Amino acid sequence: MTTKPVKTLANKRVLLGVSAGIAAYKTPDLVRKLTELGAEVEVILTRNADQFVAPLALQAVSGRSVHNYAMTAESESGMGHIDLARWADVVLIAPATANVIARLCQGNADELLTTVCVATEAPLAVAPAMNQQMWQNPATEENIKTLAGRGAFILGPDSGEQACGEIGPGRMLQPIEIARRLGTHFQLGAMAGKNVMITAGPTWEAIDPVRGITNHSSGLMGYALAQAAVESGANVTLVSGPTNLSPPERAKAINVTSALDMHAAVFAEIDDQDVFIGVAAVADYRPVNSVTHKIKKNADEMTITMVKNPDILADVASHSKRPFCVGFAAETNDVIDYARGKLERKKLDMIAANHVGSSETGFGTPNNAITLITNDSVTELPKQNKYALARVLMNEIAKKLP
């Protein structure tokens, strides 16, 4: 009796980039394995990849027309590079040649696939396939390290006999193994059907119509968490203060300005939520009176009287219909102790403590490192790209849900 595979890629959109290596002949089978796990697959070939695999075969198994390397007026009038970049939940490059890996590292946008990789916010997964000498070349080693450091998921390579007759590392993993690892890595579906609300960014506390008090929060960590929650199958509401970021396509975005606005937006929908993650750097105080006209600089001194803002996270955690509550504690010293204090004081289920003293992690930087604390556990999530970290964090939250 055969058992049906668990659909770890249910509803997920996999953009498969096929580059010009001999292992490309296995990609129709890879498409089959991905679709068997529930994925929708859209294929882009790089220049010359059609020498190793017939586009028609890929079209037949994916049920969609296959994109070639060129960016022409005709191809762009259909699903162009930006549409493809937005469409993807994950970009999988298999096989990934040494050449395409090098171009990805440099951020080249010299043909359709590399352009989509530069334009997308979707995570990147790479299944290298090349001769063993090429795989062990220091340039390739460095390039792989660079991609992994930016959060790319490196699948393989396998070791063994190669198409060129040599024996060593560099073979592409078998299609079934690539599909299986992709599903497991992204843990897609871990939050399927859950309602997740996330606050992000800074707040702006007006002094007058043109001036205000704010902070350096970029919003990146909260937006990355919203993206990770969408990828894991949740219905996501992102309540954000002013940032320069675009919310994930399938999240419901609510833009607010002040802490009071944010509090109101959160409480308007809190009863429906299963999880609340407070990532916003909410201003602790606001000017008592925000005047409606611009203040003139007549006096030598001016005093602004401030009043305390509500603590949105603490209010959610003590709400009668309370979701699973996760807070963030940005600290410069005694990080764990302060974070544990906040966990207890605000009655949270989990707190993510991060060191903001360092120039390498925290506010405005692409990377972050977190210590995740609950009443009975402490888990270190090492320094990594905020998008990669967000996916790990989302899986940790999913494990704690009823």
Ligand code: C5P
């Ligand atoms: O107390 P502190 O500001 O350090 O707590 C940080 C945590 O509390 C973050 O999760 C933040 O989003 C949340 N918070 C809030 N409302 C406030 C202050 C902080 O939701 N007024």
